[in-house]
Amino acid sequence: MPHVLLIARRAVGHLGYVSAVRVVSVDGVHSVQQWPPVETQPPQVHPKAPEQGAELTSHYSECFGCGEDQPGGLHMSSTIGAGHVVHSSFTVSAEHQGAPGLAHGGLLSCAFDEALGTVVGQLLRKPAVTGKLETDFRRPVPVGSTLHITAELDGTAGRKVYASARGHLGAPDGPVAVEARALFVVVDLEHFTEHGDQDALKKLRDSAREPERTDRWDINP
Numbered sequence: 001m002p003h004v005l006l007i008a009r010r011a012v013g014h015l016g017y018v019s020a021v022r023v024v025s026v027d028g029v030h031s032v033q034q035w036p037p038v039e040t041q042p043p044q045v046h047p048k049a050p051e052q053g054a055e056l057t058s059h060y061s062e063c064f065g066c067g068e069d070q071p072g073g074l075h076m077s078s079t080i081g082a083g084h085v086v087h088s089s090f091t092v093s094a095e096h097q098g099a100p101g102l103a104h105g106g107l108l109s110c111a112f113d114e115a116l117g118t119v120v121g122q123l124l125r126k127p128a129v130t131g132k133l134e135t136d137f138r139r140p141v142p143v144g145s146t147l148h149i150t151a152e153l154d155g156t157a158g159r160k161v162y163a164s165a166r167g168h169l170g171a172p173d174g175p176v177a178v179e180a181r182a183l184f185v186v187v188d189l190e191h192f193t194e195h196g197d198q199d200a201l202k203k204l205r206d207s208a209r210e211p212e213r214t215d216r217w218d219i220n221p
């Protein structure tokens, strides 16, 4: 039986925002999930968030997901979409294989972590880290193909930010190959200064001061 994905979304007065229910049927096995799993508020896009159509540069040149100085990385690129959406693309290379000629599932999850982190970070402009990431692999993704990922902010609840994404194979309107949902948790900058690498943070700070990088967050450590 082909899988069926139904997403229902409704506004709950002025109190809550999103109540999405996904009904998934794969080979006759049904599961029902509420997403987000708690009542949330509408995401508040930061007034300085990049505008629709803006092509995003890497937030950190050594990021495995988007960094240009990370030879083995995913080299993803992203664009701001309409509303609470970011469009990202990931082209699968031979370095990303799991089974012969097919993308490794862990790397696909990584691509979604990047896309989801980008929609959270770029639109909210708050430091946040992935607390939970759930991935559904619907179709195999061959080497040489491009996943067109649309990631969306679904709502916030205090420090918790919920986001979800779909990856279309070969074209923005291609078949859905991968889906993911994530909880991000907003953190203080001390999260990075206490646990991260000081030299790398200095490099990031210095690059944020480059005058041509007007897209940088104003909250980078």
Ligand SMILES: CCCCCCCCCC(=O)SCCNC(=O)CCNC(=O)[C@H](O)C(C)(C)COP(=O)(O)OP(=O)(O)OC[C@H]1O[C@@H](n2cnc3c(N)ncnc32)[C@H](O)[C@@H]1OP(=O)(O)O
Binding pocket: 059, 065, 113, 114, 115, 116, 117, 118, 121, 122, 128, 129, 130, 131, 132, 158, 159, 160, 183, 185, 187
């Ligand atoms: C433009 C930028 C682009 C960026 C793209 C890059 C994308 C890549 C992003 C990443 O991969 S980040 C790296 C992977 N993630 C981490 O390393 C995070 C490691 N975990 C932590 O540091 C802490 O566990 C964390 C900051 C997530 C939470 O610790 P806290 O002590 O700050 O908060 P707490 O544990 O009280 O959790 C806050 C809320 O989140 C909830 N929560 C946290 N983890 C959860 C979980 N796994 N499942 C469900 N709920 C969770 C928790 O229950 C609580 O809910 P309530 O506020 O209702 O009490």
